[in-house]
Amino acid sequence: MLSKDSKAEQIAARIALSIDEGVLPKGTRLRSLRAAATAYNVSKNTVVEAYDRLIARGYVEPRHGAGYYVSGIRPRTDDPVRVRQAEAVDIATLLREQLEHSFTTRLGEGRPPPEWVEGSVLKSHLRNIASGQRGLFEHAYESPTGYLPLRETLSRTLDERSIAVRPQNILLTLGANHAFDLIIRQYLRAGDTVLTDSPGYYPLFAKLKLAGTRLVGVRRNHNGPDADDLASKAQSSGARFFFTQSLAHNPTGSSLTLGRAHDILRVAERLDLIIVEDDAFGDLMPASAARLAALDQLRRVIYVGTFAKILSASLRVGYVAASADIIGNLVNMKMLTIVNSSGYVERIVHAVLNDGHYRHHLKRLNGRVRDAQLSAVRALRKLGLKPWLEDVDGYYLWVELPEGLDDIELTRRAARESIFLAPGSVFEVDRIPGDPGHLRLNVAYVGDPRCANFFARELATS
Known part of the structure; x- marks a missing residue:
């Protein structure tokens, strides 16, 4: 057997x-x-x-x-x-x-429902493109750093988050994953040890493995990465890079506290660590939220943002904010690998950000997310499932499974009923044998009656 x-x-x-x-x-x-x-x-x-x-x-x-x-x-x-x-x-x-298949219920989805993010805030700009609005696009090669007006807008946005950065220190990318790819290509080599959140962002794990690096997971708790665990593993492994998501963490929904941020930066300073901070949900979070880049002012933090989770997954626009020498290296790597990003799409994003509707869109999206979170927690309580953290930021709940329920097998059984789940195993760098399994659930889909019926049957037989 x-x-x-x-x-x-x-x-x-x-x-x-x-x-x-x-x-x-x-x-x-x-x-x-x-x-x-x-x-x-x-x-x-x-x-x-x-x-x-x-x-x-x-x-x-x-x-x-x-x-x-x-x-x-x-x-x-x-x-x-x-x-x-x-x-x-x-x-x-x-x-x-x-x-790659069509699922009726996407409980494990990483993104919000399209109707939450791709509504009226985009329609007017897409209509302008379809009608060939004069002056919107120019047919010429542009700066590989990206569309300057968008970088200027981002500079002002980051200033609101207390991250002082000039437009020339911002590089536009094809989303956050492309930003990670550029950083990995430029600074990491096969055999290097890299520290990451565990649980953490599994597509990043795949990129790091593809580069031949050795992953070491840093424990995540309710206040952010465990600073003592980070220090211990950085010292024993000799790692120089730590990838982390400070706010609305994927998959746990936890966010970094100010005290923990200071602890992390003290460890980084003492052990000469470079931190890559992922702020995928930055526009949904308060400007005053604890960010490593704000405390460090990009001395040893590389800050990565994206619009995929907030505006549209189809608009592949992200960015890196960092010191001048790092941005210079990443610009060269971008030119060598893809030549340039899409000035067309960057203009669309710039138009949306400077439209008065965008802040209204964020307010409405925040309200939808908060309502869905409260509803999801209530629904899970009725089923006897308790999220690791109930008061979360962003779209995700990290739910522990009862003893006897394997996350991978449960995911396969759900797939047979056209329910898409995200098993916790893929988010963990080094799962300890015997530890309980988990699922990452998207709050927008927890209320679907098909999900409740599925979990009720599975829990009754476990």
Whole structure:
């Protein structure tokens, strides 16, 4: 019998070994999903995950309508790039499989409902584009730093947050993930140790693994990262970079307190750490909220923001604020990798931010989020589920599962009922065996009766 925690990996490893040893030669058709599920005594979803891992590692290729076949491009087992790619893809295999399909209920969604963020605040600007508003766009290469008026607006916004930064110290990117990618490419090398929140932002984990770095998780509690844990792990590992999300943390919903922020910066100063601070929900949070970049004034903090979570996931615009030398390095890396970001989209975002409707949009969105949070906590209480933190910021609740409920298996069962869940395992760098499982729940979807019915049945049988 395969162990519960690694069924897909054991199946993938068994098939990979057969391919390496020549038992399954090039062009061999693998068992169908149904036949493999029967042979290994697992669900079809487990077989899908195992086959996805084999595809990511170059062992198998899918043929539309014909099944899965042994690839003609055999991976070298000592190829470090191939290994890193496989590790990065493995982190998000299950969520990727789910995100590529249509789900009736998206309880594990990372973004708010489209109607919350893509309403009237965007419509007038998109109409202007459709009608070819004169002067909106210019057909020419522009500064790789990004559209200057938007950087000027961001400079004023950050000044309200007590982060003094000039427009030339702001680099526009294709969202926060692109910003992380530039920082990782510029400053980290294979074999480097990197500190991150745990639980934390799993797409960042994938990027760091792809770069060949070694991740070390820093415990997160209600007040932010544990400063003592950060100091201990930074000192023992020799890490120079710490990636953290201070406010409306994904996935726990916790926010950094002022006292904890001072503690973190003292550790960073003493151990010469560079901190990459993710402020994805910055526009939803008070300007006076505790931010490391405000206390540090970008001496050893690199500050990352985005509009994907607040305005629209389709408008891929983010930014980095940092010291002049860091921005100079990241501009060069941006030019080498993508040449430039979209001046068209940056103009749209600039127009929205300078429209009087944007602040009204933020006020309305904050109200929707707060109402949804209160409703979600009440609904979970009725089910006997208690969030790790009830008074959260942002869209997420981090919910502990009762003993006997495995987050990955629960996610698969929910998928069969067209309910998308985000299992806690993918957000944890180094989950301790025996620790309870968790789910990240989006407050906007907790009230769906289908979710309540699903959890009620699962909890009754656990």
